[in-house]
Amino acid sequence: MIEIKNVTKKFGDFTALNNLSMSVGDGSVYGLVGYNGAGKTTLLKIIAGVYKPDEGEVTINGRNTYTDSAARLDMFYVPDEIFFEAFSTIERMAKFYAGYYPSFSMETLDNLCNVFQLDKKARLNSFSKGMQRQAEMILGMSALPKVLLLDESFDGLDPQKRSIMNKMLVDYTAERECSVIISSHNLHEIADICDHMALINGKSIALDCSVDDISAHRCKFRLVFADDKSQADFEGLDIVRFKTDGKIVTLSVKGDPDTAEEKLRQMSPLLIERFPLTIEEIFLEEMEDTDYDFKEIFS
């Protein structure tokens, strides 16, 4: 269990994170979404023990990740800026990480290299950016950490490799009960694999929810009535978004979709259609009245 408690981080006069709190459970794939400069990398670096929080703390199973270096033994941070030693290969970097991660598995590395068709002995500086990202994530997974922090790691991956990587991560998380925090400025990149999502807006968490929960309790209806309707006619429903176009009504509701449908049918609509909400739509609805800039997240 990763717990982030009241973390504040300032760079000079600029406050990057302000009293931020959240928690990530074991075996969870946690998506951290936010536009560029929202504080995702800062938060991940604080979790990884790279940055010292000005206030608050981050703990993994109760151990402070900054002050207690042993707490980082089972945590691997794949940063946004790729680091490889000069003239190194995947094999050489594996030896480097094997020195610092006791559970590093060369066998896993071999398997992953085969899956991604990466040459272990090839110079990493001859790799493309996407290949370097794959290599980095492979090395991270080969360390068999309990906590894997991925900072914009899908950036630059082609759709096929992203798909494979998604599957790998899901399998890995399931197998090892590993917590993964993935940050991205683009929701599309990580929406498929996260079971939990958080929206970070520069100083704090704007939204923190379980994808399953939020999906299970949200749906959208399109209704056609014989007469005009207003939102006041739909009392008893937890409506998040309401739109009318003459006799056609479109609305999103929170709560159990079956119960909501039952209630709507009692209003004798001429037509009723039920749609599941995409994660994007849910986020949009949740953040509708905030000042959050979604342009990049959903681009």
Add this chain to the structure above:
Amino acid sequence: MTSKKYSLKLSGFTFRKALRENWVFVLLGIAFVLISFGGAFDIIHASFNPIYAESLRKTFTYCFAQFYDAIPPETIMSIPFVFVSVVLAIRLFWYVMNKAAVNVHFSIALNRGTLFASRFLAGITIITMSIIIPWIFIVIANIAFFGFYGKMLLAALYIVIKLLSASYYVFAAVALVMQIVGSMLEAFVYSSVAILSPFMVNFTLSQFISTFIYGSPYTETLSDYDNEVLVFGKGLLNTNFTFVNFAGYLLPGASDNDVISLASERKELLYDPESFGMNLFGRPLVFLAVIAVISAAAYFCARRRKAEKAGFMGTSPLMQGFCVVVVGSFLAALFNHIVCGMDLPFRKMVIVSIIGGIVIMAVGYTVVELIVLRSFKRYRKRIKYLIAEIGIFLLVCLLMLSALPVGSVKIPDASDIKSADIVINGQEVYASNIYYGYSYGSFVRTKDKLRLDAQLMSKGERTLFEGFTDKADIDKIISVNGKLASLKNDSVSKFYGGENERSDKINAGVAIRYHLKDGKTAVRNYKYATLGILEEILSLTDSGNIRKQVSDYVKGLVENAEILSTFSYNLGLVSPSYSRAVAPAAFMNKQVRIDLVEALAADILAGTMPLSGSSDAQFIGYVFMAGSPLADIPVTEYDEETGEPLVTGDMGNIEIITEKTDIFENNVLAYPVYADMENTMSFLDSNGMTRFFESDDKAVKVVYCKYTEPTDVSRYENDTFTLWGESYSDRHFQYLWANQTEEELYYMMSGGEYASIDYAGPLSEEIDEKDRVEIEDIMPENAVTVTDPGELAKLQSAFRPRYSPIYDGYYAVMVLESGRVILGYIPESLTK
């Protein structure tokens, strides 16, 4: 596994990895020591040649016997190892500067302090191995080949500690800087400043102390003076490559001349022999203590290192401030150094130095701030630090001007003084430095010599007179000290200036050391003196005590020559007009040679040979010692018993060695023999040697003139070194006087041959008609030509060859019957 065990395991991995990645530096160090200093070739050479080996063994023994006493303690720096240390530190700690690397290194399960310590220890290990491994090999090889010598081990230990401490210091300083700053550019610049800071701080302090505290001991006159206050900076960055090349002290086969000359030089400085041994190891140990502090600071900074600094400039105002202050102060001190060279009166010098220093500091601060901050607005916000810096500078200057930092510079009471020593500029000022002295320059009046030495020869050579204990002497020294101190605000004489620009105050350099009864030592040092003061010091030093020292020194020269085969002192006798010179080394046996020198020494002790070398008594000739064997000079061998030549057919070459070679171009030391030097004259008479001074070569013409002032500095300086003893040529005179031409001048001799004016013998080559000149042509207009035989005899007896009198007496050119042309000087006192 516990956290501690994990930490140990991970730090062990870090350590091993750092070693693996940098092992090449160990090889580099080993190769460097073995190739450069190992003496391996000498040992191999010696192993094939037992005769040579024996010679090496002697050299080796001598080197180590001298080592402990002779090696200068400031030898601490070895450039290659410094370079290796810098590169190594950068390789080991670059990760804190790199944004990508810092993410990885700071997220592993090792805290920053431990990570730093592991890599730091790896660096220390690499440096240590690269220095110790080759030295172990060298010591073993030396012991195996030459046997065991305790001094050798001591020398090896000392050198190893010196190298280690210098390398550790540089490594630790760079490591510390890298833990503080954010960018590689800053790391490079600030590390350079940090490494150089001891030198710069030392220079700054000593410069300002020496110039602002009039009479303080830390002046450039005693720049080699070993003072405890500045010991740290002084030792670190002495990049004198002669000293760095310590092969001369440790390894067989290396030249021992350096050791000998160093040993002799050191005696002239104010080193305290009793504390010297302690200083030998004391300085490296001080360094090691400083290194420990720097390392601890680096560890502390590493623990607190912020990852967000990586890649950013200007993240360490403290380091930036330190560097700006150090460099700014250093530049201000440099400016002060230049100002002091102008010989301004004290008050003016201080004002100019302070204003210049403030301007330099402000400019330096502004440039650095704008480069780092790149924002004039932010610079304006930080202007308070510049004001603070200048404020501190002014405060320090005021403190120095009030002489607070080093206590009072007042003259101690006579009742508190146990003994006193005096150091003055110049090698040839007094006879104690006879090793260099008594060449041509010895035959002038003391006043001329004092002035010349004080002003022209103040190039780092000093003469020490020590051990004045008589109350009268101490009172006189105190009086001299008071006079020296009172010169503070006088104008300084311009040596090269005309009559109206000259004052009595000259840039001389006098240091006085008082040994107080309470065990303390007080040194007072003055940059300026007057001729009168210098003459007072001379009269003070013409005492039995000094004469004894000089006498012992002269005797020691021969003793050393017998002990050290490398120094072949060849005794010889020369007639006053150079017309005859013999090398009695060929016919005097060792005992006779020693007796002759002892006779000279006895005259020095008795006062019959003047310490100044000047006398109005009848000048008989010279006893000379050739610094190099006279192998190039053809002489005929004599029977040691009878003194008769063994090969009679070669008589033409026996005595007139100057026909072939000017002996005074062979690094010859000449001791004057005057008629009243009873011991020497008695010895020469009893051994039938006075005949060698006789010469039938009579003067046929003397052209002389009152020596005029040199007026053109550049011309004079062009030949400055020609005044440093025997090597000066007459081209020098040519520059100074009437003709003002750089052409070679020749004199047409009576036999139709031509003599170059800077050559005492005939020329064999033809000279073009257009180059022909008469002596009168190259002399000033007021020159007088004498051909009257009676007058010529008088002038010839007063003639002292080859010396530039500068202010008194006459420059003279004498033409002898044989056609020889001799350039020289006639003291004014002997013309009356």
